[in-house]
Amino acid sequence: MANILVIESSAKLNGYSRQLVAEFIDQVKAQNSDHEFVIRDLAHDPVPVITDDIVDIIRTPPDKLTEEQRHKTAVSEQLIGELKAADFVVVGSSMYNWNVSASLKAWIDQVMRIGMTFTYGGDGVVGLLGDKPALVVLARGGSYDSPQRAARDMQKPYLENILNVMGLDATFAVMEGHLMGEEIRDANLAKARDVISSAAKTLA
Numbered sequence: 001m002a003n004i005l006v007i008e009s010s011a012k013l014n015g016y017s018r019q020l021v022a023e024f025i026d027q028v029k030a031q032n033s034d035h036e037f038v039i040r041d042l043a044h045d046p047v048p049v050i051t052d053d054i055v056d057i058i059r060t061p062p063d064k065l066t067e068e069q070r071h072k073t074a075v076s077e078q079l080i081g082e083l084k085a086a087d088f089v090v091v092g093s094s095m096y097n098w099n100v101s102a103s104l105k106a107w108i109d110q111v112m113r114i115g116m117t118f119t120y121g122g123d124g125v126v127g128l129l130g131d132k133p134a135l136v137v138l139a140r141g142g143s144y145d146s147p148q149r150a151a152r153d154m155q156k157p158y159l160e161n162i163l164n165v166m167g168l169d170a171t172f173a174v175m176e177g178h179l180m181g182e183e184i185r186d187a188n189l190a191k192a193r194d195v196i197s198s199a200a201k202t203l204a
């Protein structure tokens, strides 16, 4: 039995990232009905953006936190608890203005915590999630397949970086180019589905 955490962040109920994440879940369930899914829908149940009263607390190592400080950061601790409890993490991300959605960024700001999800070692940052496997489903209307276009992409490099810093070993399924014609859309959908099917098989 695996505990699978699913993070949804598209504002659109029938968007590509949600459709592809749903296909992944269906495939995993068809192979093994023992797995458990925790769904965290950030677009429809947003987590708070960090505010003045907690900004210093979330930069404090956990062993230095008082009970009162822990109480104030209960949301952050709950979200980190979900990440730590997961054996596999799925992230659905829509590109908005060349980056992740604000709802996903708010979640990232809550879970990126020194001493909880990452720390500093001699060579820089060290992830604390133990190279947990993750599938990231990206959806974006344009294509980012040339150096000029890729230079505008702040979504994939950002998620590669941030998930790696926390110690998640992420595979990316990229559904891009649906605004650039049916041929491009269909070819990229097929590629994204291949990645999703391969990832689902790892949970058989």
Ligand SMILES: Cc1cc2nc3c(=O)[nH]c(=O)nc-3n(C[C@H](O)[C@H](O)[C@H](O)COP(=O)(O)O)c2cc1C
Binding pocket: 010, 011, 012, 014, 015, 016, 017, 018, 093, 094, 095, 096, 097, 098, 099, 139, 140, 141, 142, 143, 178
């Ligand atoms: C507010 C907004 C901003 C967007 N910005 C971009 C963008 O900068 N680049 C791009 O390629 N597509 C952009 N798109 C298109 C979406 O990335 C695309 O429709 C994608 O499929 C959305 O994800 P979803 O299908 O999971 O909802 C934007 C869409 C919206 C609604």
